[in-house]
Each structure stands twice: as C-alpha cells, then as structure tokens.
Amino acid sequence: MEVHHVRQLADLERAGDPPPEWVRIMTSKRRKSLVVCGACHDGIHGRRAAETLTL
Incomplete structure (x- = not known):
C-alpha cells in the first residue's frame, strides 16, 4: 500500500475534465491523501496505466 498526497485540495481542480476516479x-471525502496499491499509485503519476482503483 502507498499513500498518494496532494499539497492542496485546489490542486485537484486541474486534474482534467472529466476528472479521474x-x-x-x-x-x-475532502482528503489530501488517498491510500492505494502500488500499481494504482504509479498510474496516478503516469508511470503505468492503472486498470482499477480499489478502496
């Protein structure tokens, strides 16, 4: 498990339209961090395509 973190919630507004899941x-959830698996975290940062996001 890994934690994805953003500096400000306002940074999420620049994620595109429609925004990713x-x-x-x-x-x-109004949270600046999200616990995800390593593959999903790589996908968030564009290192690999993540197929699903499991919570």
Missing part, C-alpha cells in the same frame, strides 16, 4: 474520491 481518484480525484473524485479525494474531493468527495
């Missing part, structure tokens, strides 16, 4: 989860 991980952005919707973080904004709905």
